[in-house]
Amino acid sequence: MLELKKDASLIEEIRQHEAPEYFTQCFRCGACSGICPVEKVAQDFDPRVIVHALLLGLKEKLLADDTIWKCSGCGSCIPVCPMDVKPMEVIKALKALVAEKDPEFALEMRFKAGRLARVNPEKCIACLTCVRDCPFSAPAIVPDGYAVIDPEKCRACGICVVECPARAIELNPSPEMAASLGGQDV
Numbered sequence: 001m002l003e004l005k006k007d008a009s010l011i012e013e014i015r016q017h018e019a020p021e022y023f024t025q026c027f028r029c030g031a032c033s034g035i036c037p038v039e040k041v042a043q044d045f046d047p048r049v050i051v052h053a054l055l056l057g058l059k060e061k062l063l064a065d066d067t068i069w070k071c072s073g074c075g076s077c078i079p080v081c082p083m084d085v086k087p088m089e090v091i092k093a094l095k096a097l098v099a100e101k102d103p104e105f106a107l108e109m110r111f112k113a114g115r116l117a118r119v120n121p122e123k124c125i126a127c128l129t130c131v132r133d134c135p136f137s138a139p140a141i142v143p144d145g146y147a148v149i150d151p152e153k154c155r156a157c158g159i160c161v162v163e164c165p166a167r168a169i170e171l172n173p174s175p176e177m178a179a180s181l182g183g184q185d186v
């Protein structure tokens with residue numbers, strides 16, 4: 001049987017990453033899961049389970065795999081929670097904790113989950129098309145002469161991917177996109 005390590009320090013660490021005030025009040029009613037669009041299409045993604053795993057201190061499970069990165073940040077789970085747990089903000093705090101410990105891993109997970117577009121510097125010709133066209137002002141040209149996309153601003157809309165004349169930008173399908181195309185969860 002799989003043995004899961006528990007680490008009570010996780011709750012304190014999450015508090016230090018702007019976790020919402022009442023996240024420990026979750027009583028697992030499942031309202032968040034019921035409304036979450038990603039829960040409907042992504043294997044292993046369930047906001048209720050994520051909050052519960054946090055309260056149990058299942059640090060390794062939460063921080064080392066790709067599950068939390070599947071959250072789209074749509075916010076649908078926030079108004080339905082009767083205990084004001086704010087699952088989206090809990091997941092955001094978990095991501096911030098991972099990003100603080102291992103920024104490269106966090107970027108890779110965001111990209112893998114289809115939540116972040118990424119520029120190939122070898123192909124970019126610094127034409128500024130993505131800088132102009134991104135509705136969220138996520139790309140910028142860095143001093144080395146290629147575009148870099150700010151992971152905090154990118155909403156993975158895919159506009160830059162389509163518009164880039166050099167085909168320099170990659171974006172994986174999100175779980176919702178994969179499902180709408182009839183494919184498998186990423």
Ligand code: SF4
Pocket residue numbers: 032035036037038039047070071072073074075076077078087088091
């Ligand atoms: S913010 Fe994340 S967890 Fe909440 S409903 Fe949207 S996808 Fe689901």
Ligand code: SF4
Pocket residue numbers: 119123124125126127128129130131139146147163164165166167168169
């Ligand atoms: S649109 Fe493509 S080629 Fe132009 S700056 Fe952006 S990534 Fe580089």
Ligand code: SF4
Pocket residue numbers: 117133134135136137138139149153154155156157158159160161171
């Ligand atoms: S995917 Fe959308 S939000 Fe992200 S950088 Fe490209 S245009 Fe901007």
